[in-house]
Amino acid sequence: MSEIKRTWWKEMAVYQVWPRSFCDGNGDGIGDLKGVLSKLDYIKSLGVDAIWFSPLYKSPQADYGYDIADYRDIQPEYGTLEEFKTVLDEAHKRGLKVIMDLVVNHTSNQHEWFLESKKGKDNPYYDYYFWRKGKGNRRPNNWMSTFAGPAWEYDKEAGEYYLHLFAVEQPDLNMDNPKVREEVKDIMRYWLDMGVDGFREDVITFISKTEGLPSSPYWFPVATGMEHYMGGPHLDEYLQEFKDDVLSKYDCMTVGEAPMMTIKKALHHITEGPKQQLNMMFHFEHMAADCLFYSWFKAPFSLKKLKKVYTRWQKGLYGRAWNANYIENHDQPRIVNRYGSLKYREASAKMLATMYICQSGTPFIYQGQEIGMTNIRLNSIDDYVDVSTINNYGVAKAIMGKKKALELANYASRDNARTPVQWDDSKNAGFTTAEKPWFFINENYKEINVAAQENDENSILNYYRKLLKFRKENDIVIYGDYDEHFAESDKLFCYSRSLDGKRMLVACSFSETPFLFEAPKGFDLTKGTLAMSNYDIDALYGNGFCLQPYECRVYMFD
Ligand code: NOJ
Numbered sequence: 001m002s003e004i005k006r007t008w009w010k011e012m013a014v015y016q017v018w019p020r021s022f023c024d025g026n027g028d029g030i031g032d033l034k035g036v037l038s039k040l041d042y043i044k045s046l047g048v049d050a051i052w053f054s055p056l057y058k059s060p061q062a063d064y065g066y067d068i069a070d071y072r073d074i075q076p077e078y079g080t081l082e083e084f085k086t087v088l089d090e091a092h093k094r095g096l097k098v099i100m101d102l103v104v105n106h107t108s109n110q111h112e113w114f115l116e117s118k119k120g121k122d123n124p125y126y127d128y129y130f131w132r133k134g135k136g137n138r139r140p141n142n143w144m145s146t147f148a149g150p151a152w153e154y155d156k157e158a159g160e161y162y163l164h165l166f167a168v169e170q171p172d173l174n175m176d177n178p179k180v181r182e183e184v185k186d187i188m189r190y191w192l193d194m195g196v197d198g199f200r201e202d203v204i205t206f207i208s209k210t211e212g213l214p215s216s217p218y219w220f221p222v223a224t225g226m227e228h229y230m231g232g233p234h235l236d237e238y239l240q241e242f243k244d245d246v247l248s249k250y251d252c253m254t255v256g257e258a259p260m261m262t263i264k265k266a267l268h269h270i271t272e273g274p275k276q277q278l279n280m281m282f283h284f285e286h287m288a289a290d291c292l293f294y295s296w297f298k299a300p301f302s303l304k305k306l307k308k309v310y311t312r313w314q315k316g317l318y319g320r321a322w323n324a325n326y327i328e329n330h331d332q333p334r335i336v337n338r339y340g341s342l343k344y345r346e347a348s349a350k351m352l353a354t355m356y357i358c359q360s361g362t363p364f365i366y367q368g369q370e371i372g373m374t375n376i377r378l379n380s381i382d383d384y385v386d387v388s389t390i391n392n393y394g395v396a397k398a399i400m401g402k403k404k405a406l407e408l409a410n411y412a413s414r415d416n417a418r419t420p421v422q423w424d425d426s427k428n429a430g431f432t433t434a435e436k437p438w439f440f441i442n443e444n445y446k447e448i449n450v451a452a453q454e455n456d457e458n459s460i461l462n463y464y465r466k467l468l469k470f471r472k473e474n475d476i477v478i479y480g481d482y483d484e485h486f487a488e489s490d491k492l493f494c495y496s497r498s499l500d501g502k503r504m505l506v507a508c509s510f511s512e513t514p515f516l517f518e519a520p521k522g523f524d525l526t527k528g529t530l531a532m533s534n535y536d537i538d539a540l541y542g543n544g545f546c547l548q549p550y551e552c553r554v555y556m557f558d
Contacts, residue, residue, distance in 0.1 A: 003319060004479050005272060009198070009253035009279055010322055011478055012049035013357075013468050014099065014364045018330040019056055019078050020064060021420045021439065022367055024432035031420070031431070033079035033087050040090055042450070046370060047468030050097035052200050054330055056084065060110050062169035063387055064330075064418070065101075066202060067108035071187045088195055097197035099253070104184045105203045106170040113183075114171050118158040127177045130163035130213065141215040143225030146259075148391035151225065163213070165206060165229065167387045175207040175238055188246045198253035201278070204239070205258040205269075208232030221395050230260050239269060239277035255280040255324045255362075260293075263316040270321040280324035280362060285309040287327075290338050295412035296392050301339060303490050303510045311495075314360055314482040323361025327352055328369045333416040337375040340550065341512055345372055347550035350463045350534035354552040355493055355508045357467050358532075360482050365464070368421050371453050372460040375416040376442045381406060385439060389413040415439070424451035463534065470532055474556070476502050485520040492517065492547070503557040504531075509547040518544035528555035 004010075017036060025034025033056070043051060055065030058073045065075065074084050091098050107114055116125035132140035134154070140161055143151035152161040153168045163172045173180050188199065210228040218224065239256075247254060258266065261283040269277045284294070289306035291297050317323050327335045340348030349372035357363045378384060381393050389409055396405035410416075420437050422445040423430030428437050429445035442448070453459030471477040480497030491511035497504045505523050509515070519525050525545075530538050532554040539545060545553070 006479070008049075010362060011472070012097065012362060013047065013471065014050045014052050014362065015043050015046060015048040016052045016054065016329060016364055016366045017043075018054045018064075018367060018418060021418050021431070023421060023423065024434065024437070027433040028077070029432050029434035029436055030077050030438045032077065033074070033083040036087055037083075037090060040087070040094055040096070044094045044096060045465070046365070047465050047472065048365065049095070050099055050197065051091060052099040052364065053101060055101045055103055060108055060169065062108065063167050066103050067106070067110075067167065067170045068103055069108040069110040069112075072190055085194065092195065097253075098195075099198045099200055099255075100191050100196050101202055102184075102188065102199040102204075103202040104173060104175075104187070105206045106164065106166060106172045109169045109171055118155050118162075120158065128174055128180055129171050130174055130209070131158060131160045132163070132213070134161050141213050141225065142219070143213075143216065143228070144220065144222055145391075146223045146226075147388040148222045148395050163209075165203075165223075172209075173207075176209075176211075176234065181238060181241060185242060185246045188242065192246070192250045192252055196252075198255075198279075200282075201254060201256040203259065204256040204278070205231050205235060205261065207238060208234040222392070226260065231265050236268065236277070240275070243277050253280075254278045255282060257282045259284050261285075263312060267316070267321055270317075272321060276321075280322050282324050282326065282329075282364075283313070285313070287332055291412075295333055295338075296396065296408065298408060298411060303493060304488075306339070307484065307487060307493055310359065310493075311482075311484045311487070314484075314495075318360060318481055323359070324364060325356050325359055325361040326364040326366070327356050328366035328417060329364070330366065330417050331414050332366075333412060333414075334373055334375050335369065336372055337411070337416070339510070342374065343512065344550045345374065346460055347534050347548070349460045351508050351510075351550045351552040353460075353464055353467055354506065354532060354534070354554060357471060358477055358497070358504070358506045358554060359495070360478075360480065360497070363468075363471070366417065368417075368419075370461050370464040371422065371448055371450055373419070373422060373448060374442065374444060375410065376419050376440055377410055378413075378415070378440065379406075381409060383440065384409060384413060384415050386414045386418065389415055422449040424449050458536075467532060470554075474504075474531075475499060476504050476556075480504060491515060494520065496520070496523070501558075505555045505557070506552070507547065507554075508552040509550055511547075512549045514546050514548050516541075516544060517547045518542075523555070523557065525555060528557045530554070531556045 020031045022031040023035030023039050057068045058070035059065045113125045113128045117129050134140050139152040145151045154161050164170050206229045216225040256278040258281045266281050286309045290301040393409050396408050419442050420431035425446045429441050453461035476499040480499035483496050485494040493508040535548050535551050
């Protein structure tokens, strides 16, 4: 037996639903809860154990739900609170947990707290946000929004500037105000008492800002000033308070979103024990193998960079804390376009799934990832709807001109992940019966869709099912220790896991050309069992084999 503490949230796999594009149940062109209800059996059939819903709350949708106007109600386009309770109930009946998105770094500028707060200093909500006079005509400091542009907006009614680290419509909450923290705890209790099983906490590591909000000596085109709010001075204290006062009273899980997070800092929050504040963290380091920090600073894909990050997190957390593993979500372009190959779409989608799901940690799978959906090509910036894409394009255009900036948007935009799920090859990919869906459907839906893959035993979809079943049935995949082999290779990712005398070897090709693989020392492939692979070949040559383009194999050793 390993010493790792076993719990349900380590063993589960999570499916992420971005509701607007998942499934439209009422024929208005927008995904909704009725659509989710109709697909619960499908979600269950994948072999996952939980659903994480991107925000379903009432919101003007300036950032598609991450701008919340009412934390206790459902966006009318998505349905009603009653419908949500039905989804919750039906999910639970199927053994699926439900995780809500908790967005409390900021609200919508239409939230009643904000509308009240702008009435001035005497209003009880004034201190819920960061209002500042500015210096003459100048903004209060030089911080830039993470969505590009200044992080301060002047409000005529208030006669002051307010801070927004994201879109203008997303004013930052002042978490230093104890009343705001009480509100957050009440929101948590509201949903936990209703029966939800946990939270994915949006940019939770940004909630504490340096006192006095000082300007930064550094300048970046986006997020200038980040050193003053990433892992800010009171973050520990506030997370501990949320845990002690609320989370510890429920059998729930939390995963905090943490841009720019390092292992050292993460361990501070997620090391197991009485001081643990969050169960897991979504760091971003492995999403920067083809860019600098984030996809708008594009760079050539580097497998070595990717492997280094993975190995660091796998070794760094093992036995002390727990990884949250993902390769896609609503903020990231599709993974096949980034780390895989469009030429070998099926093989590379399966290999990438194997590469991250066989590592130690809780796997998260984003809608459409399980069928290998790809980026969409849009021909004009006017076709994009995501606020960060439009802002980033503005910056890129000033630097590199219109044509290149559009190419970059094609690659880097979050809208790539937000096209409707391709359910079948009928009109609008079976996503909606409306004449027009709310957003473009990828033209490749006739070839890439769920229905076609249901009928194909070798599809990406069925591969995901087999892989998740394999993980569930083998403790070693969940709890095993991790070791990397051939770290110097720029086309092979090879690692092994071990638990209670058993071992598992994973070999993944990131190459479009075949190459020879020789098992690492101490592994005799003739004595192993081939447990997972994405090609129909099991031939060995000596103690190795010829890895086909984007092939992966998983061998088990008793
Ligand atoms: C992270 C979310 O995942 C993203 O979609 C959102 O735009 C920002 N946080 C702001 O809430």
